[in-house]
Amino acid sequence: MPIEVKNLKFSYSGHDVLKGVDFRAEKGELVSVLGCNGAGKSTLFRCILGLQQGFRGDVNIDGSDVRTLSRKCLASRVAYIPQSSEPTFNYTVMDAVLMGTTGTLGMTESPGKKQIESARYAMHELGIEDKADRGVAQISGGERQLVLIARALAQNAGTLIMDEPTANLDYGNQHHVLKFCRRLAEKGYTVLMSTHNPEHSFRYANKVLALKNGRIIADGTPEKVLDESLIEKLYGIHARVTETVTEIGTIRSCITMD
Amino acid sequence: MRPGAGVLRQQMKETMDERQKKNNTGLKMAILALAFLLIFAVSCTQGRYVISMEDFWRMLASRFAEMPQTWPESAETVLFSIRLPRVAAAAIIGAALSLAGVSYQGMFRNPMVSPDILGASTGAGFGAALSILLGMGYFVISAAAFAFGLAAVFLAYFISRLAKTEHTLAMILSGMMISSLFSAGTSFVKLVADTQDQLPAITYWLMGSLASIKMQDVGFVLIPVMIGTVPLLAMRWRMNLLTLGEDEAESMGINTRSYRAVVVFCATLLTAASVSVSGMIGWVGLVIPHFCRMIFGYDYRILVPSSLLFGASFLMTVDDISRITTTSEIPLGILTAFVGTPIFVYLLLGGGKRNADRS
Structure with a gap:
């Protein structure tokens, strides 16, 4: 489902967080949002998820304004995948994934056969079906992130919003998780993902959205817009973009020069 | 090996695992329910006046069907006007406090939270102390305790909004504030109370006891407890989502604000109603949910009904100890702490990790 954001402005107690953001994300695209801490990425995501009231401008998902949609209706269109953290409540993986289906249930309903089926399907998609009966506190951080993604798939929404899905993950797990994100975009999901690593954008994103001081300063394919000057502008750090020819193609990466 | 065979075997194993898991939960639940019934029966028959098991069941049945009277008159008096109200009250209050505890713990995303977190108990304590000071009767004391318990929580809730x-x-934070305000109020009431009879009465009330429970008290506590229990029981799946935090739950299609208000309302009703007839009974709401998590896991679909049964069984047992072991009854608030503290220390030091894998 396409996301369309037009002239989005938001201020919080006199401070302008978003100062007119415009962009579109199409079905099948993995859009990576870059920007330093406090650039407005989280606020932007909250607006798209309908969690933030009081913004100006338009946020449309699949052609409807998020402010006109009910919670339930919104949940059927857009799912949120937070950073994985150490859980206090040790649910089984199955129960954790099942929670994604709650939007389809009535107030007093519990998940039934149909919901269990879609949870099983989601776990299968992410290769964690053998973990179904484990506790979420007992699996690795990478697996926990996959559980959160599976939960979003069980929610059955076409748009996935990911808040730094690779935070707190080790090097191997970062790539493992991102590979799944990429695969989901190829399957037709619209994926909007914030990341702190330009290399992740090079490797996995179709599109880069650079956010600075509440404005979009670059919007395009990583090859086109993600260069040394953009990294300098975003992070205030001098870096060099290099190309490495490998057997799977030419891969770009960043080397910091400071 | 054919590639299909492995997958098939895997699937078969999975469905078998699942069936086994379900059966396990069902079996554990059945044992818990059986234990509840057994404890109920033992509690009703044992005490200073022992009733035989046979007479007990016959007397119970005689309330629903025509039965020839084969038991002594005194047994009937003891059972229906003294023992049954007390045992029933223990069961209801134990269940209510556990449910309130497990609900608050989910809502605050913190398994160390107890039902008095928002000031229901201290509010009730103040209400009771005040009405004892004003020389009110038993019923007014309970009613005032209930009203002040509710008032304390709603005050805390609205300040927080x-x-x-x-x-x-x-x-x-506002719960803590209100709590300390009301306990200061209680201290003040104790200060000005008559030291001959009012102060001991207040002190005993605050320690918690079921010694003076009558059948009408059971009715008094049962109605609010039912009103609080039914919504929580009905919406128990959604409680799982509340433990995730606001943004996540909202993004999955839940209106957390209104749901949280329902939970606060129901859990407060449960706590205030319980405390108003029994006085302060700590620990039940904190410890029982932990027990249930260790046995049944974290899913609120099972946690809610098991907390009800476990809490009821626990408080009946503790009350039995209170009235059977010593002639001068030990207040429940003291006994539950004696039993609860070691358990809690054990949990805190890592015993809870036993529930590591539920598979």
Whole structure:
């Protein structure tokens, strides 16, 4: 489902967080949002998820304004995948994934056969079906992130919003998780993902959205817009973009020069 | 090996695992229910006046069907006007406090939270102390305790709604404020109370006891407890989502604000009603949910009904100890702490990790 954001402005107690953001994300695209801490990425995501009231401008998902949609209706269109953290409540993986289906249930309903089926399907998609009966506190951080993604798939929404899905993950797990994100975009999901690593954008994103001081300063394919000057502008750090020819193609990466 | 065979075997194993898991939960639940019934029967028959098991069941049945009277008159008096009200009250209050505890713990995303977190108990304590000071009768004391318990929580809740900080944090903070305000109030009442009879009465009330429970008290506590229990029981799946935090739950299609209000309302009703007839009974709401998590895991679909049964069984047992072991009864508030503290220390030091894998 396409996301369309037009002239989005938001201020919080006199401070302008978003100062007119415009962009579109199409079905099948993995859009990576870059920007330093406090650039407005989280606020932007909250607006798209309908969690933030009081913004100006338009946020449309699949052609409807998020402010006109009910919670339930919104949940059927857009799912949120937070950073994985150490859980206090040790649910089984199955129960954790099942929670994604709650939007389809009535107030007093519990998940039934149909919901269990879609949870099983989601776990299968992410290769964690053998973990179904484990506790979420007992699996690795990478697996926990996959559980959160599976939960979003069980929610059955076409748009996935990911808040730094690779935070707190080790090097191997970062790539493992991102590979799944990429695969989901190829399957037709619209994926909007914030990341702190330009290399992740090079490797996995179709599109880069650079956010600075509440404005979009670059919007395009990583090859086109993600260069040394953009990294300098975003992070205030001098870096060099290099190309490495490998057997799977030419891969770009960043080397910091400071 | 054919590639299909492995997959098939895997699937078969999975469905078998699942069936086994379900059976396990069902079996554990059945044992718990059986234990509840057994404890109920033993509690009703044992005491200073022992009733035989046979007479007990016959007397119970005689209330629903025509039965020839084969038991002594005194047994009937003891059972229906003294023992049954007390045992029933213990069961209802134990269940209510456990449910309130497990609900608050989910809502505050903190398994160390107890039902008095928002000030229900201290509010009730103040209400009771005040009405004892004013020389009120038993019924007014209970009613005032109930009303002040509710008032304390709603005060805390509304203050937190006005606060600009994160909602659950604001609630915990304003709960603490209101709690300490009411306990200061209680201290003041104790200070000015007559030391001959009022002060001991207040002190005993605050320690918690079921010694003076009558059948009408059971009715008094049962109605609010039912009103509080039914919604929580009906919406128990959604409680799982509340433990995830606001943004996540909202993004999955839940209106957390209204749901949280329902939970606060129901859990407060449960706590205030319980405390108003029994006085302060700590620990039940904190410890029982932990027990249930160790046995049944974290899913609120099972946690809610098991907490009800476990809490009821626990408080009946503790009350039995209170009235059977010593002639001068040990207040429940003291006994539950004696039993609860070692358990809690054990949990805190890592015993809870036993529930590591539920598979």
